[in-house]
Amino acid sequence: MTDHHIPQTMGQQFGRRSWAEPWKIKMVEPIHMISREQREQAAADAGYNTFLLRSADVYIDLLTDSGTSAMSDRQWAGMMLGDEAYAGSVNFYHLEEAIQTYYGYRYIVPTHQGRGAEHLISQAVIKKGQFVPGNMYFTTTRLHQELAGGTFVDVIIDEAHDPTSLHPFKGNVDLDKVQALIDREGADNIAYISLAGTVNMAGGQPVSMANVRALRELCDRHGIRVYLDATRMVENCFFIQEREEGYADKPIAAILKEFCSYTDGAWMSAKKDNLVNIGGWLAVNHEDVFDLARNMVVVYEGLHTYGGMAGRDMEALALGIVESVQDEHVQARVGQVRYLGELLTDWGVPIVQPVGGHAIFLDAKRFYPHIPQNQFPSQTLAAELYLDSGVRSMERGVVSAGRDPKTGDHRYPALELTRLTIPRRVYTQAHMDVVAESVKAIYDNREQTHGLKMVYEPQYLRFFQARFERI
Numbered sequence: 001m002t003d004h005h006i007p008q009t010m011g012q013q014f015g016r017r018s019w020a021e022p023w024k025i026k027m028v029e030p031i032h033m034i035s036r037e038q039r040e041q042a043a044a045d046a047g048y049n050t051f052l053l054r055s056a057d058v059y060i061d062l063l064t065d066s067g068t069s070a071m072s073d074r075q076w077a078g079m080m081l082g083d084e085a086y087a088g089s090v091n092f093y094h095l096e097e098a099i100q101t102y103y104g105y106r107y108i109v110p111t112h113q114g115r116g117a118e119h120l121i122s123q124a125v126i127k128k129g130q131f132v133p134g135n136m137y138f139t140t141t142r143l144h145q146e147l148a149g150g151t152f153v154d155v156i157i158d159e160a161h162d163p164t165s166l167h168p169f170k171g172n173v174d175l176d177k178v179q180a181l182i183d184r185e186g187a188d189n190i191a192y193i194s195l196a197g198t199v200n201m202a203g204g205q206p207v208s209m210a211n212v213r214a215l216r217e218l219c220d221r222h223g224i225r226v227y228l229d230a231t232r233m234v235e236n237c238f239f240i241q242e243r244e245e246g247y248a249d250k251p252i253a254a255i256l257k258e259f260c261s262y263t264d265g266a267w268m269s270a271k272k273d274n275l276v277n278i279g280g281w282l283a284v285n286h287e288d289v290f291d292l293a294r295n296m297v298v299v300y301e302g303l304h305t306y307g308g309m310a311g312r313d314m315e316a317l318a319l320g321i322v323e324s325v326q327d328e329h330v331q332a333r334v335g336q337v338r339y340l341g342e343l344l345t346d347w348g349v350p351i352v353q354p355v356g357g358h359a360i361f362l363d364a365k366r367f368y369p370h371i372p373q374n375q376f377p378s379q380t381l382a383a384e385l386y387l388d389s390g391v392r393s394m395e396r397g398v399v400s401a402g403r404d405p406k407t408g409d410h411r412y413p414a415l416e417l418t419r420l421t422i423p424r425r426v427y428t429q430a431h432m433d434v435v436a437e438s439v440k441a442i443y444d445n446r447e448q449t450h451g452l453k454m455v456y457e458p459q460y461l462r463f464f465q466a467r468f469e470r471i
Helices: 036-045 073-079 090-102 114-125 139-147 175-185 209-222 233-243 252-261 287-300 311-324 327-346 377-389 429-444
Strands: 107-111 131-134 151-154 193-196 226-229 265-269 280-284 359-363 394-396 417-421 452-456 467-470
Touching: 036 377, 073 311, 090 107, 090 252, 090 280, 090 311, 107 114, 107 287, 114 139, 114 265, 114 280, 114 287, 131 139, 131 175, 139 151, 139 193, 175 209, 193 209, 209 226, 209 252, 233 252, 233 327, 280 287, 311 327, 327 359, 327 429, 377 394, 377 417, 377 429, 377 452
Parallel strands: 131 151, 131 193, 193 226, 226 265
Antiparallel strands: 107 280, 265 280, 359 417, 394 417, 452 467
């Protein structure tokens, strides 16, 4: 690792010289922990689903990094410059310029959040019966692809399904799997390649520049387009900078633009990398797709120059893009995640390795080997963590995987994970210590823990609203 990166452990390379976050706190939000008895009641009332807890009952909230970032003073100042014109807001053009400058795409369609962009690209590009190969599924992405008539096919490398593998780019696409799908189904039956960087469900694992470059060459030979889930791409670029030959001295912004140049467009949940509490966008290079998306956004989101966002939100987003690609910001962001991961690793707690960019993923199969997957060990682990310390995490296992639409049976993924997701610029190292100590406490008591049974299941994206009872 070059000396401009954050060391993986405090003082690892510099003796007792420590690193610090590249910001100082200007405003605070008081938090408090309710009693164990109150947490027991809150968990039961929520059906042991952390999504159904009230935030007032949560002490440290690691449910998601979506919309939970702390905005900068510049972003808050930008909120005062909102042009709330219904059409042609000046803030839209600031946003358009920022996306074109840092991501490099030609045409921009704003949306209320990433899910809106997923819907637009799926409806614009997928024809019923087509296949959508991707580097591991994501919940909302796959659902929009299925609702558009597509069938998702996992083409990620095998190492991604092994939480103990130390492969540096576990998000990589297996090009042989893509070629086999093309040979079997025909290139015309491939809607597009759905490429995520980093791969959330694999533990925040990155894609290498060499891999996306080779994927681009393969797709060019067959006339297939590549669309990127750019939600956490700046974190992906950090890993390229750190691990891939030839990129150690290149800034994050340059790596981001090169990576995007190998794709035909991207959808974005700006609530993650782009450091805002609401917002998203779709960006493409082909005018035919842009025309379809720009027309549909009027139906589903709002006019094509606001897409469901207020002018002030677009201004904060434009500024957030600029801040998000700064090297010191990305290094500190990933450094905080690593700090938590290394504490847990030192204590023998099973987590996905290598540590990813936005979260620590506890390996619930190894955490609770006595709890079968049909008793939801990841959901159980999230519930137990909340009961112990008021820390809210989320399930990323069989509940998130949902049911096979053809058979109606549970999908049983190889990875059964509980995600501790770190919001950007929100918590301190002391909060990470509290989280780590709580995880250690429930790990030490793991043999006395029993699983859950599902007592309510919604039709779509059940992990958001399902309810459970303790066995």
